[in-house]
Amino acid sequence: MAQDYDADVIVVGSGAVGSNAAYELAKQGKSVIILEAGPSVPRWKILMNFRNSGRHYDRNDAYPNNPWAPTSYQPGYIQNTGSFDMMPGMLKLVGGTTWHWGGATWRYIPNDFKLKSLYGKGRDWPLEYDDIEPYYTRAEYELGIAGSDTDDQSGTHAGQAYPPRSKPYPITAEAYAVNGQKLNDTLVPQGYSMCIEPTVRIHKPWDGRPACQGNNNCDQVCPIGTLYNGSIHADKAVRAGAQLIPEAVVHKIETGEGNKIIAVRYLTPEGAEHRLTAKYFVLAAHSFETAKLMMMNDIGNSSDMVGRNMMDHIGISMGFLCEDTQWAGRGPVQQATIMNWRDGAFRSEHSANKTSMANNNPQIDLAKSAIDDGLMGAELDERILDQSRRYMYLYSFFEQLPDPKNRLEPNPEWKDSLGLPGMKIHFDVDDYVKAGAVKCREMYRDIAQKMNPKVEGGEILYINDWENHDHLMGTMIMGADASDSVVNHEGRSFDHENLFIASVGVIPAAGVVNPTLTAVALAIRSADIIAKEV
Amino acid sequence: MDTSPPDHRGAMDRPTRRLFLMGTAAMLASGALISRPLPAIAQTADSMAIAELVTGKTIDPALAKRAVDAITVTQPDYPQALSRLASFATEQGITDVETLKTADGFDGELKNTAKTLISALYLGYAGTPVAHTSDDGVQFVTYTQALTYRLTEPYTPIPSYSRQGTGYWAHLPEAG
Numbered sequence A: 001m002a003q004d005y006d007a008d009v010i011v012v013g014s015g016a017v018g019s020n021a022a023y024e025l026a027k028q029g030k031s032v033i034i035l036e037a038g039p040s041v042p043r044w045k046i047l048m049n050f051r052n053s054g055r056h057y058d059r060n061d062a063y064p065n066n067p068w069a070p071t072s073y074q075p076g077y078i079q080n081t082g083s084f085d086m087m088p089g090m091l092k093l094v095g096g097t098t099w100h101w102g103g104a105t106w107r108y109i110p111n112d113f114k115l116k117s118l119y120g121k122g123r124d125w126p127l128e129y130d131d132i133e134p135y136y137t138r139a140e141y142e143l144g145i146a147g148s149d150t151d152d153q154s155g156t157h158a159g160q161a162y163p164p165r166s167k168p169y170p171i172t173a174e175a176y177a178v179n180g181q182k183l184n185d186t187l188v189p190q191g192y193s194m195c196i197e198p199t200v201r202i203h204k205p206w207d208g209r210p211a212c213q214g215n216n217n218c219d220q221v222c223p224i225g226t227l228y229n230g231s232i233h234a235d236k237a238v239r240a241g242a243q244l245i246p247e248a249v250v251h252k253i254e255t256g257e258g259n260k261i262i263a264v265r266y267l268t269p270e271g272a273e274h275r276l277t278a279k280y281f282v283l284a285a286h287s288f289e290t291a292k293l294m295m296m297n298d299i300g301n302s303s304d305m306v307g308r309n310m311m312d313h314i315g316i317s318m319g320f321l322c323e324d325t326q327w328a329g330r331g332p333v334q335q336a337t338i339m340n341w342r343d344g345a346f347r348s349e350h351s352a353n354k355t356s357m358a359n360n361n362p363q364i365d366l367a368k369s370a371i372d373d374g375l376m377g378a379e380l381d382e383r384i385l386d387q388s389r390r391y392m393y394l395y396s397f398f399e400q401l402p403d404p405k406n407r408l409e410p411n412p413e414w415k416d417s418l419g420l421p422g423m424k425i426h427f428d429v430d431d432y433v434k435a436g437a438v439k440c441r442e443m444y445r446d447i448a449q450k451m452n453p454k455v456e457g458g459e460i461l462y463i464n465d466w467e468n469h470d471h472l473m474g475t476m477i478m479g480a481d482a483s484d485s486v487v488n489h490e491g492r493s494f495d496h497e498n499l500f501i502a503s504v505g506v507i508p509a510a511g512v513v514n515p516t517l518t519a520v521a522l523a524i525r526s527a528d529i530i531a532k533e534v
Numbered sequence B: 001m002d003t004s005p006p007d008h009r010g011a012m013d014r015p016t017r018r019l020f021l022m023g024t025a026a027m028l029a030s031g032a033l034i035s036r037p038l039p040a041i042a043q044t045a046d047s048m049a050i051a052e053l054v055t056g057k058t059i060d061p062a063l064a065k066r067a068v069d070a071i072t073v074t075q076p077d078y079p080q081a082l083s084r085l086a087s088f089a090t091e092q093g094i095t096d097v098e099t100l101k102t103a104d105g106f107d108g109e110l111k112n113t114a115k116t117l118i119s120a121l122y123l124g125y126a127g128t129p130v131a132h133t134s135d136d137g138v139q140f141v142t143y144t145q146a147l148t149y150r151l152t153e154p155y156t157p158i159p160s161y162s163r164q165g166t167g168y169w170a171h172l173p174e175a176g
């Protein structure tokens, strides 16, 4: 007798990555259920929360932080034991963490897939750039990305569009902001390699999203829905027939014959438990939550690698004053990018970096430092205006290598309102990154001088060390070998043939570019594979 | 290029009278001559007077009150500290921030009291931010009325309130 299932495929998590997998499957005629821990919240409520809060330095603040679905900043939820405080932004609502993000949607370059064989460091991917290229293109058209078809994004292919692409970007690149243009015009003639960031912040209407009005609020909440987030594909999946169940916290995963996954169980906010069966399962509940869920259920972990090899683009940053007026904070929050250290033989010695100009409105922070310095009255206003005119902020990502010691585990000593555990994390910044940061600081000093040539050494306000960048890779690491990896190149669990992981957490070599586009591309690829099998 | 702050001074006669009221009330209160609480309306006016003194700007009375109320949530003895600052200014006959900041004796607690109020009015919040926690007790004062944004608004939109249209960022603001 044929077995009945609640769905062909159950997707856990409605973020950008899970929702894209769900949409592809629904579009291909599969019955899909999406289970999402958080609620569905309309944009206007989030915007009002933002405008009525004094806590803009906390990017989670405008979003629901429920006792059954806490965000990463709920006190106690994430406990760190290592030397670095791994505290990424992480949201729980329909659409997931991309409700607040920079929207940077880069591709990796071909050499990023071969770090071990080319440079003797970290790991190779179990696939190559050419394998993923068509899926990058599909992902770029799903997310609606504005980018340059002529830029060299590698720093090593001057005068050439690189990496190679089979189709142009769906939307042309937006105009440089005044400060990005100035940086470009100053540095490029002096040997720097620069390009414009590909982005889901679109300057022309696309797929129902309006053109960006330069609200400069992407990493809090876009007030007008220009900036892509995962809720767009959660909605599309529903329109293509998927069932979306919000406020459904998955806590149990059941295995059956042949070690296949047969069911998941979820809890409602009140603690009522429901069980759902399917032929295939996709875990897309964020890099940390997915690893936690797998470990809570001892799923897919015969390699003992779930939760390990945690990587982020740990970074440093510099605030400084330029000679000329720029007025940071007008328009896009990030854009101009320096790629001199993205790739090269040096990667056998130290980490690469990507360095970008962030254009977030700096004025409250500048005013705070002036007030802390004791300025009042006319002096205070003059300092705020002078620094706001000339301020520039650069930040850099480094390529942390996968190390099993950098890991997360469920923490039963902290429990949410449903009795589910928090997380314990151990993370140390590695020497490869530290050596890369030495080179980066030299570059910072050079740039500060070039942007302010009349002042000896430029006017550097600060250089910050070791910052979180919310790009959480490695926790369900992809590889060729079941003994040291959690999923294969398809995103399929080595232990359970009907279980796929769709997450930034599968990425085995971090490179230096924001990783979400790559995870979406891999998720679309996984969806194609699943669709053929169910 | 004109980088002078937009005109926000003026009405500088007002702080004197209100500060006098507040200073008197504070002295009366500290001298335990009266035991009943000050009427709320007097407190609002006093908040405004001292906010105008420490910033040198005209301050909406509701904003001044919100700032003092928010600070008081994070620092319950703040009203008393503010009264001491008001008394100091009244006793010294100080009516503007430029005189206040160089006045003999304006240091330590008095200066911190002023900085706390300046901070709430310029930054739009009271309290001390703590990174990576949802629970640091920081209190909302204002967003669009933050004095910092009132200074920079001719040049840079307040985040989430852009009215300048796609692509405006490719040019410097007309204001300079």
Ligand SMILES: Cc1cc2nc3c(=O)[nH]c(=O)nc-3n(C[C@H](O)[C@H](O)[C@H](O)COP(=O)(O)OP(=O)(O)OC[C@H]3O[C@@H](n4cnc5c(N)ncnc54)[C@H](O)[C@@H]3O)c2cc1C
Pocket (backbone or CB within 6 Å): A012, A013, A014, A015, A016, A017, A018, A035, A036, A037, A038, A059, A069, A088, A089, A090, A091, A092, A093, A094, A095, A096, A097, A098, A100, A101, A102, A103, A104, A105, A219, A230, A248, A249, A250, A251, A284, A285, A286, A287, A289, A290, A293, A469, A470, A471, A472, A502, A503, A504, A514, A515, A516, A517, A519
């Ligand atoms: C401030 C900020 C800026 C960023 N900028 C960029 C950028 O410019 N470019 C870039 O590439 N990346 C950026 N990122 C990272 C990016 O947001 C993440 O990589 C991306 O959100 C990952 O998508 P996801 O679908 O895997 O996870 P999420 O978006 O976190 O979605 C996971 C979903 O699963 C749900 N879930 C969790 N646990 C359960 C459970 N047990 N049961 C059911 N549902 C569950 C969650 O509620 C959530 O909705 C940024 C992040 C932050 C915080």
Ligand code: SF4
Pocket (backbone or CB within 6 Å): A201, A202, A211, A212, A213, A214, A215, A216, A217, A218, A221, A222, A223, A224, A225, A226, A227, A331, A332, A333
């Ligand atoms: S700059 Fe503003 S309008 Fe444009 S995408 Fe970001 S938040 Fe939206």
